[in-house]
Amino acid sequence: QQGRESLSLAASSSESSNPEPSPLPKPKRVLMPADAQFAVGSVVFVPDEQQAYLPKRVASCTGLGARTKLTVGPLSGSGGAAVPAKDVADVVEADPLALEGAQDMVKFSNLTEAALLHNLRTRYSRDQIYSAAGAILLSVNPFKQIPGIYTDEVTRRCQEADAKALPDLPPHVYGLSENAYRGMLGEQKQQAILISGESGAGKTEAAKACVKYICARSTGGGGVGGGAKLLRQGSHEEFVQNCIVEANPILEAFGNAKTLRNNNSSRFGKWTEIHFDAGGQIRSARSTSYLLERSRVVEHARGERTFHIFYQICAGATKQQRDALKLPPAGELRYLGQSASLSVPGIDDAADWRAVCAAFSTFQLTDAEQTSLRRVLAGAAPPHPTRRTHPLWRGGWRHDTRSARTRTHRCTHARTHARTHA
Structure with a gap:
């Protein structure tokens, strides 16, 4: 809103100094996927009930808008099938980087939901559970142990990379933690790492990995920007x-x-x-x-x-x-x-x-x-309970170890509870 208001004020100022302003150019009509013909042989993402989207190669495409008729086939081989009319509007052109499984999705020329999902799926099939979208790190829970993903070699690579090389490293939670650690020291500003996701996405493990790396980074790991001091055994720093x-x-x-x-x-x-x-x-x-x-x-x-x-x-x-x-x-x-x-x-x-x-x-x-x-x-x-008691007596008290006075007090409490909720 602030951006729009600034442009509006600038336009008003221009009109007051020029009584006959030149007419503004008409905005160009943005073509939606259903309004554009896909080239035969190009790769598109087609809606799928099981996989959300699947990459397909265009076999034929005729018509425009709601009258578009699209036939697609496998990426390699022959054959094809018509795309249902209800799904044609959701067909989008596939970005080549998404088909390859690129590590940073900000570089996509056509970043769509279909491209993002397919890119994550492609990398996941290679046990590459981390992907980047600029400064955002995306992770997919592998539900298994992946050898070599949290080794000392990965830690050393993140610590020794210079400022230009760090963004080019394969996406990793260690790289994200290293970036926050350097920002804290270099800019002298507080840093925050927010981890969110649905249940079972791996938030707990990601948080543990961040803490583990930062603790190792601040001690004997050395590397760029601090952390070269070894902890003295039994020191306060080691205890913390x-x-x-x-x-x-x-x-x-x-x-x-x-x-x-x-x-x-x-x-x-x-x-x-x-x-x-x-x-x-x-x-x-x-x-x-x-x-x-x-x-x-x-x-x-x-x-x-x-x-x-x-x-x-x-x-x-x-x-x-x-x-x-x-x-x-x-x-x-x-x-x-x-x-x-x-x-x-x-x-x-x-x-x-x-x-x-x-x-x-x-x-x-x-x-x-x-x-x-x-x-x-x-x-x-x-x-x-080891024997029958009042139906509202939920405590499962140890009757054999309680005194008669205690049992009387518990029963009185149960009767009071029953009257309160009657």
């Missing part, structure tokens, strides 16, 4: 860096859960701040969580799970810890047993519990604090 990395297992355990679409879905939002000194060394960090799905603790859909931490403690706690907590298997717990997914392929709850306990130690939680935390977890996941 270790806490930043080890925070991920804790946050995922308490905030992630299995859903119908994603086995490790983050049920909260997270904003992580990493603070550096003038030399590029990490001094402190802060992680803020918001919009946590707290209702999942007590209720979730069949086929889903509550937060990972409850299954982890059931699978990974030692026998001594389970006996002290009177902790039964996960299937016997009220809020865990309602799910048909006590175990998830690709997730080792016992190993993840050990990783969480190691992270607790990194954060210097004492044994007493960790014991208290285990008690809270066990108390939040009560067992199924």
Whole structure:
């Protein structure tokens, strides 16, 4: 709007000084795909119910506008089929770079939805999950481990590239992180990396990769623009860096859960701040969580799970810890047993519990604090009632360990609850 207003004011000023202005040229009519004839032999993207768009070669094209009749065939070989009349208007000319699987889609001369999707699909088939659109990095979750994608060689290549060579490197989350790190040091301005996408797109893993790279970059990695100082073992800087990395297992355990679409879905939002000194060394960090799905603790859909931490403690706690907590298997717990997914392929709850306990130690939680935390977890996941109680009594209280006075208090509370909701 500001741009239009500026042009309008300039035109008014011109009219006041020239009583007979020359007439403005008529705008040229923009030809839509349905208004233009496609050359025979050219490649176009045709709508497809399964793949959204598919590249096809034009076999024949007659008519204009709504009367266009288009026949397309495979890119190589003979044969062809008529494009349905309802889809002709959505046929677009294919950009040659999209057919090749270019790494930066800003260079397309005809950037369309079809070209973008086909380019991502082409690169994905080569295990190239990262693509660029200028300063924006697009990633597609491979749902598998890709060898060589996060190696020290990739890290070194991003660190050693000069300012001109960095944009020409293959798109990578490390390159994006390097660009932000250099911008912070070179411009002395705060930088932000925003990661968004649908459930299962890989946001959590991308964020972990960014944090891992930046932590390594600010220490002994060396390279361009800082980070050449090695951390002294046992120093404050080393402690902060270790806490930043080890925070991920804790946050995922308490905030992630299995859903119908994603086995490790983050049920909260997270904003992580990493603070550096003038030399590029990490001094402190802060992680803020918001919009946590707290209702999942007590209720979730069949086929889903509550937060990972409850299954982890059931699978990974030692026998001594389970006996002290009177902790039964996960299937016997009220809020865990309602799910048909006590175990998830690709997730080792016992190993993840050990990783969480190691992270607790990194954060210097004492044994007493960790014991208290285990008690809270066990108390939040009560067992199924062992005998009939009032239908509104949902707590699954341990009747054999409560005094008569406590049981009376609980029953009174249940009756009051019933009267309140009557």
